[in-house]
Amino acid sequence: MTANKSLAYITILFSAFFLFFSLRLPFGNLNNIGPGGWPSVILGLLLIMGVILLAKSIYLERHEKKVIANQNNEEEQIIEVADNTSKKHLVLAFMLLIYIMGIKYIGFLLATPLFIGILAFTLGMKNWIRLLLTSIIGTAFFIYLFAVLLRIPFPRGIGFFREWSLLFY
Numbered sequence: 001m002t003a004n005k006s007l008a009y010i011t012i013l014f015s016a017f018f019l020f021f022s023l024r025l026p027f028g029n030l031n032n033i034g035p036g037g038w039p040s041v042i043l044g045l046l047l048i049m050g051v052i053l054l055a056k057s058i059y060l061e062r063h064e065k066k067v068i069a070n071q072n073n074e075e076e077q078i079i080e081v082a083d084n085t086s087k088k089h090l091v092l093a094f095m096l097l098i099y100i101m102g103i104k105y106i107g108f109l110l111a112t113p114l115f116i117g118i119l120a121f122t123l124g125m126k127n128w129i130r131l132l133l134t135s136i137i138g139t140a141f142f143i144y145l146f147a148v149l150l151r152i153p154f155p156r157g158i159g160f161f162r163e164w165s166l167l168f169y
Contacts, residue, residue, distance in 0.1 A: 004057040011050030019043040033150075091122060107157025109165040112139045143169050 022043055028034025099115040113135035120131055146152040147169040156165040 002057055002061060004053060005061075008050050008054035008057055012047060012054065015043045015046040015050060019047060088122070092119070095119060095122070103155050103157075105158055105161070107161045107165045108154035109139070109143070109168055110157070110161060112142065 019040065022036050022039040025036025025039070026034040027037045027040065095115065095118060099111055103111040116138050117131050117135040120134055125131055125134070143154070147154055154165075154169075156162045
């Protein structure tokens, strides 16, 4: 059994067990989410992701057996891959530190799309339209989910940035 299959089984069992109990709690409504609403949604999504991971693991396991059988009949080729990711984790950690420090001053509304865009570019996304859309839609989703629906305040920044963020949420 592969590690992904084990993780999928654990995820499915964990989420199904707690989903069973969270469904017994009152859900509430859209304006006032009850104690069972948010856990049920998260655990339901976790259960779906566990099933997807299990299906993907089973599919890849069967596909690998076919590939290994084909490779035994052919001559092996060695492909060298440039190791350009050796220092990426340090760059990403530094970017996260800058984001955490800067969010107090320029606010969530400006810091988050900048962080998402720079992060995506660093990880290899080169299409500028996708970069902009990912940054803007991701930030809008987080603002809508946390600031509007759940009423969890985000840092607004100071000075001009605070006034600017008040226009949006």
